Amino acid sequence: MRAPALSALDIHLFQEGTHSRLHDKLGAHALPAGGVRFAVWAPNAAQVRVIGDWNFWAEGDAMTPRTDGSGIWEADCPQAAPGQAYKYRIVTPSGELLEKADPFAFQSELAPATASRIWAGTHTWADDAWMRARATRNALDAPMAIYEVHAGSWQRENGEFLGYRELAHRLAHYVKDLGFTHVELMPVTEHPFYGSWGYQTTGYFAPTARYGNPEDLMYFVDHLHQQGIGVILDWVPSHFPTDPHGLARFDGTHLYEHADPRQGFHPEWNSAIFNYGRHEVRSFLLSSALYWLDRFHIDGLRVDAVASMLYLDYARGPGQWIPNAHGGRENLEAVHFLQALNRAVYREQPGAFTVAEESTAWPRVSRPTEMGGLGFGMKWNMGWMHDTLRYLREAPVHRRWHHHQLTFSLVYAFTENFVLPLSHDEVVHGKGSLIHKMAGDAWQQFANLRALFGFMWAHPGKKLLFMGGEFGQRREWTHDGELEWWVTGLPGHRGLQQLMRRLNRVLTEEPALHAFDFGPEGFEWIEADDAERSVFAFLRKGPPGTAPILAVSNFTPVPRENHRVGVPLAGAWQELINTDAGEFDGAGWGNLGGARTVPVPSHGRAHSLVLTLPPLSTIYLKGPTRATNA
Template sequence: MIVDPAARAVIEGRHADPFSYLGRHEENGRAVVRAFVPDAKTLHAVGDNGEAVELPCIDEAGLFAGPVPGSLKQYRLRAEYDAGPYEFEDAYRFLPVLSDFDIYLLSEGTHLRAYEKLGAHPLEHHGVEGTAFVVLAPNAQRVSVVGEFNQWDGRRHQMRVRGNGFWEIFVPGVGQGTKYKFEIVSRDGALQPLKSDPYAFSAEVRPATASIVHDVKTLTPSRLERLNANDRASPISIYEVHLGSWRRNGSQDGPWLTYRELAEQLPAYVADLGFTHIEFLPISEHPFDGSWGYQPTGLYAPTSRFGSPEDFAELVAACHRAGLAVIVDWVPGHFPDDPHGLAKFDGTALYEHADPRQGRHLDWGTLIYNYGRTEVANFLLANSLFWSDRYGIDGLRVDAVASMLYLDYSRPSGGWVPNRHGGRENLEAIEFLRRFNSELYGHFPHAASMAEESTAWPMVSRPVDMGGLGFGYKWNMGWMNDTLRYISKDPIHRRHHHGDINFGLHYAFSENFILPLSHDEVVHGKGSIFGRMPGDRWQRFANLRAYYGFMFGHPGKKLMFMGCEFGQEREWNHDRALDWDLLGDPAHQGVQNVMRDLNRLYASTPALHALDCEAEGFEWLVGDDVNNCVFVWLRKGSEKQERCIVAVNFTPEVRRDYKFRVPSAGTWREALNTDAGIYGGSNVGNGGEVRAVAKGDHAELTLTLPPLGALFLVPTDH
């Protein structure tokens, strides 16, 4: 056994700079090659001309070293094993793959295409095919890449460190589909659990956790032809989907549909119903099905549950071919503490805060990113651009923004750390969100960012240069809570909750709002949206149709979780497909029909969408009829002739000869009536059209309001 400290460090897997010892070196006027090849009986360095030079074994652990001719600059290694000879490239003869400029940008936190450098990248390096592995671990004593190619032995491919803790190695012969992880020895010499690659582009299906080499440079991102799809003046109606439980193969409890099977079915269904956008619950790799993707361990990897990155790219392309913009839920607010993930990545709190008062979510048992750390912010910012760059994603819905903004979010008194000014605002997270939005819109001007933000934080959807957070849209959680509370009341009691309906109009234009009926409203004992409807069976369906009519007539973009569009009766279960057999019931088919027609009316009627986020697009006509529970308002487009009256009767009583003022005389066509027979209603209406009559300085319209119904009227001659 040798006593050379460098040799012992290599053998024991604790050398911080193995490239300084292994490989070919000029020493004392001669060339020397050293290689660590455990289990080899003999080892030779073989030149391009076939010349072979034996390297003597200097330690029985598998360390070989010896002089070679000066002409032997390019060489391979030939090892003799019990099973026979094996010839391979020496990873330690290759120069670095990261340039000095890469190191500079990565250390500065401005390498917004960091995913082109970090992670695993198949490439040709000095004429040899292989894979470059790069990972951040600034507090590690040693980092190795391990996998099937080296028997998961961390001694065989110990990496070189560059710059501020970026470890790299080019491993010849490793290619697409290879499973790998990183083996890390912390600064204090402790061996860490094997870590998945934070920048991995593919991963094993749970419960396995290895990363998989995948070349995403070969992907051709699909692009939506409608460049204005996300504009404030455009119709935006979003169908929110959990891919694992929309449909399943064979039965409700059958296998998942693959990305490609979903591509054949999902876009056509969503487009037929008139939705303009489709939103996927997080598709980044995650270990636990029950998190629905909201606790990701692989932000750069589409989950392998449903197929490969190419398969996911095909699903996005199929949506684009169907005219649908694609939004993906993005989770930069927290991550799980699974041992193979980001937690204590290099033996220290690298991605998270070390202080649990800052670094751990009490509600979810997850860890919080340290947004003030340059490399962490770079990791997340690059990821936000990655999905549009590589897959053509049209927008990101950012999860749990409120939890990012407040240092005391869901924390007891004394259980949080104030900012440098003594306040509760998370200044680093605020800066991160502003930079995220600036970079996203700067690189992809037609994309959109959408904030799930549940507090009164000001200017969430206002530009950064105006002091806002820079999001394109904000979910209107207040509207959702108020209106669901109202609609769940028996109609006889609704007069006492009138404010739940019209309160939202006091702040409806303070942000660019999306009205969400999301997955969060159909889980955890809340039941389904249909399940909130009071009354007998007929009234429950009528209530639901009227509520949807109210939603589509209300200012704000729309979002609806899967199953709500046909009146799913039970609470959503991520382990089962939706109850598609309900569509055999005419009442449920009627809900789906009204949803289709509402979407089409919303998209084809500028008055219902062009000024969704502008106060000029809304005018109350009847907002104070408490006793009758009737609401009537006028929606306006940019042009004078773009008008639509929306009237909703939230009682089961027919309101005949219901009169109210309108801006001018003229004929109004009944464009949609949620009480129509084709929807399962009672067919109470106005015979197709009505005429507003001049009354001095104003005009008056008289309607028959159907029971638990919503009417949409558009002008025909004015």
């Protein structure tokens, strides 16, 4: 007599909502003696059969419901084998016939086909050195410059997608050359509509077949790790598409989603919303998250659309949502799930991390659950992004009236562990490219963008930049095609790329620019109120024994000579970055490599530097080594 796929403990954890390894039990698993065991959750089905290549998609193999009330159906299929396609044929309580992909499938057919595939592949990992050190590489005090990538449109070969393996080599070489520390992949979980960019997921355990099989994606992660590059995956537990082969009405009932459309249907995205109050659904999502971190060695999960999960009235008007048990708009079940998710990730995958894309002022998103927080490691700073881009759109002559759009982020900078994102969301849907958001003529647009990158890389918080921004692609991003690589040899574009190399190198080498990204001890304003000249000056400070970095930005096209800036330490200050330097295709104004203090008080400090501030620029000057963190 065969052993059941799930033990009594598995069923208990599944029904408790705490099982984080359901992928070891449900889905299709090759048996040692041959054949495949299938297990699927369909508690309201009248009948379930497995249909596939081995039984010619005809009557199929009958599945047997467990007698423990779990709603799980099981079957051993001796003729089934890895590589074959399959679906579940489900008869609903009303007699309707559904054909569903496996929610726990590890591989899918190539879209537009929708069947699941039996996968039993392996990968021999060679990233031991990275995995041993990743807790340090991914720590909150480590340098982090993230390159956000859409796998299908970064580069192509004769108009065709690159596979995971070829992409691994090209992307790792490029990212390493520019000095980024991590790559963030827009979702490569299986999705039926390519134009959703992966954010309408049907395969929560399957990499999209557009670029290869699961071993190929493992190779991708392995290769990047061997090159010293971390990998972050966008993961979407907020909603899912209603395609007939997917999770929606899986057994003829609203199994994964809420039945009431005021809770279970997303009006903005025409998709279904998970029922976070159902224990089995929480186990499904927990298992998906841990699967990518465990089996694929993913370093971090960027959780998409967290705000849509937290608020019951998100994208809804009066009467279109149901208050919680206390009459409020907070989705308490989603809060509970997110806290459980983050506890599980940090407990079971040391060195991995989570990032929330959360666009509201929800408190303590990146604070421990023990403090009432959601437990994320970091949170995207959407406010910084909106304020900064609004400021740079203004003509320089008007920026004096908008000065504190750039200082406001420091009012709340240390309330969360923030990532500063210039992401794909800002270069689509008619928003234009990053460089086209900059005010002025072509020269000013490049100068503004260089100054912005300098300001951003000095600002507290980890950095994220969407592909193409690093060389000033002028065309708005489109998923149908590749980046405008041909422009990288042109003046302006080439200089931006060279500046990114330098910024990432300095970010990595200078502890002052990353060690205290999330604490006030690493930041000090020198000049925050010079609206008339649109000048900003601040210090970044590292641990004792390291040198501070002075960052000064001039967001007007007027060079400012003999500009005095007070500093806390006397001596020579070395110019590390000048975004107007000739090597970055700037005009070449600067300070001849640095400046030495004079004993003239300024900005409340006993010593000062007399600087030349180039037009539309940011400069960094490295000060003397500090004995303390004062």
